[in-house]
Amino acid sequence: DIVMTQSPDSLAVSLGERATINCKSSQSVLYSSNNKNYLAWYQQKPGQPPKLLIYWASTRESGVPDRFSGSGSGTDFTLTISSLQAEDVAVYYCQQYYSTLGVTFGGGTKVEIK
Amino acid sequence: EVQLVESGGGLVQPGGSLRLSCAASGFTFSSYWMHWVRQAPGKGLVWVSRINSDGSSTSYADSVKGRFTISRDNAKNTLYLQMNSLRAEDTAVYYCAKDTTMIAGPSYFDYWGQGTLVTVSS
Numbered sequence: 426d427i428v429m430t431q432s433p434d435s436l437a438v439s440l441g442e443r444a445t446i447n448c449k450s451s452q453s454v455l456y457s458s459n460n461k462n463y464l465a466w467y468q469q470k471p472g473q474p475p476k477l478l479i480y481w482a483s484t485r486e487s488g489v490p491d492r493f494s495g496s497g498s499g500t501d502f503t504l505t506i507s508s509l510q511a512e513d514v515a516v517y518y519c520q521q522y523y524s525t526l527g528v529t530f531g532g533g534t535k536v537e538i539k
Numbered sequence: 540e541v542q543l544v545e546s547g548g549g550l551v552q553p554g555g556s557l558r559l560s561c562a563a564s565g566f567t568f569s570s571y572w573m574h575w576v577r578q579a580p581g582k583g584l585v586w587v588s589r590i591n592s593d594g595s596s597t598s599y600a601d602s603v604k605g606r607f608t609i610s611r612d613n614a615k616n617t618l619y620l621q622m623n624s625l626r627a628e629d630t631a632v633y634y635c636a637k638d639t640t641m642i643a644g645p646s647y648f649d650y651w652g653q654g655t656l657v658t659v660s661s
Binding site: 467469477530532 | 574576583585586588589598599600634639644645646647648651653
């Protein structure tokens with residue numbers, strides 16, 4: 426199984442400041458034949474199901490504000506919120522979909538307002 | 540509008556069984572892979588199972604293999620999860636999720652249901 430490790434577990438950021446979340450996979454999720462990273466990011470607010478933010482490591486889902494961006498390749502990935510807003514308080518998860526056996530999620534990172 | 544509505548959750552004793560359903564609408568259900576993902580209270584997301592578009596291929600997390608069975612009825616636009624030999628550690632909210640892939644997958648999930656709570660306790 427591909428293990429996804431997120432860091433930090435939680436972080437507190439002031440409104441308008443940058444939030445950075447890291448995700449590391451136990452093996453590369455870069456598929457060489459198409460040069461795509463099989464990595465997605467989700468946002469989950471309390472009492473709600475997860476919401477897709479980013480796929481292919483850096484492609485923003487339609488309707489997602491451009492303050493959210495994804496980067497990285499291979500085994501190391503980052504989700505950045507460039508200017509934190511109050512509505513961004515949530516838990517964020519990375520997910521690999523490289524393995525045909527099944528997907529795996531990171532443990533989650535809780536983002537709060539400082 | 541895509542909608543996924545789970546049902547069938549509830550309180551069940553250890554060793555018991557439960558069948559979850561996920562009614563899909565707003566998209567061509569028979570074309571897409573589907574998944575079940577669970578979330579124990581206060582914990583993270585854990586993938587449970589997936590099924591391809593015509594139901595001919597399935598896969599399971601090791602923790603549920605041999606106890607859970609995923610299936611689908613494309614005529615009824617419904618996804619199922621039959622859960623047998625339930626354990627306390629199966630207690631969680633169970634979400635169904637739509638994959639974006641139609642042929643070769645899995646891929647990322649673009650829609651999720653609101654979830655149904657399964658509690659395994661005596």
